[in-house]
Amino acid sequence: MDVTQLEMFVAIVDTGSISAAARRIHRVPSNLTTRIQQLEASLGVQLFIREHQRLRLSPAGHDFLSYSRRILALIAEAKQAITGEEPSGTLRLGALESTAAVRIPAILAEFNQRYPRVQLDLTTGPSGEMIKRVLDGSLSAAFVDGPLSHPALGGIPVFDEEMMIVTPSSLAPVKRAQQVDRLPLYAFRNNCTYRHHFEAWFAADEAAPGRIYEMESYPSILACVAAGAGVAQMPRSMLEIMPGSSQVNAWPLSDAWRWITTWLVWRHDAQTRQLHAFTQMMPPPERPD
Structure with a gap:
């Protein structure tokens, strides 16, 4: 097993095919096929399930992907530390939809100006999904709800949401x-x-919601509430920027439930120069009086 094989393996996963991965890393497809077969032989497992000329990760492949990304990130960090170069490469971030819409656009823009050699890749989703992707190595870090609890994760509090x-x-x-x-x-x-x-707010008052309708975005949630169809919860910062917010009423939850702190989290063993630079730009959380 060598670094080139790891780069090939990750490229295939990222692009979805051997031919696309070959174009990305400037190799011929047959070379990738041979090197991946050699990698599988050295590991004694199949990293991909091959079905009708399509590849998808095997269970072992999913586990190996996390380690591969971390190894490649550490190699890149080591090169940068020795050469003294400014951060470069890709920084893959995850965020809650509200955080991505309200809290971090200015920070991302400033980071781009300060570190133009770093390519930012932002994914949005619920906290559970973002934490899972940080743990498996497909995200460098993510903005999620606190408090921090997983032993493999480090992090800092960054925003207080009402x-x-x-x-x-x-x-x-x-x-x-x-x-x-x-x-x-x-x-x-x-x-x-x-x-x-x-x-939990409902349960603490010995109440319960009625039927729960699962939605995909804050605008769709707000539209349903405005139509008189039910109730919802959202951060004040998100509500205030949404068209249609004047068509609903909004009230802070009771004191014990009013605030949620957003954290930026990452794996303890997957720090990179790009991530370190990004964390240095995070403001401390400020809760309004």
Whole structure:
């Protein structure tokens, strides 16, 4: 097993085919095929499942991908440390949809200006999915809901989000969950920690949402609430930038549930120069009085 084989393996995963990977790393496809077969032979496992001229990762391949990315990142970091060059390469970040829309655009723009040799790759999704991708090595770091709990992860708190219950404009002010007991709820998928937070708010007041409708975006959630179809929860920072926010009412959750801290997290063993530079630009969280 050598570095070139790892680069080939990762390129095939990233591009989805041997031919595309060959073009990316300037090799002929037959060379990649031979080198990957040699890599599999040296490991004693199949990294890909081959079906009708298509490749998909085997279970062993998924595990090996995490290690491959980390090894290649460490090699790149070592080269940069020795040569003294400024950060370069790709920094793959994940973020909650609200964080990507409101909190980090200015930070990403400043990072691009300060480190033009680093290519930023941003993916959005719920916290559970982002943490999984940080752990498997496909993301360098991610903005997720705190607090930090996984032993393999390091991180820093970066933003405090004020959580609001969003209701139809016809509904009276809401101060507790009992007032919206059994009303339909609009939320993201079940791996969204914001959703878990909202359901816990209901449970703490011995109430429960009615039917939960899973949506894919904040605009669709807001549209349903504005139509009088149910209630939702979202950060104040996100609500304030959305068209249509004037068509709903919004009230802060009770004090124990009002704030959620967003963290930037990464693997302890996968720090890179690009990531270190990025973390140095993070502001400390500031909670309004």
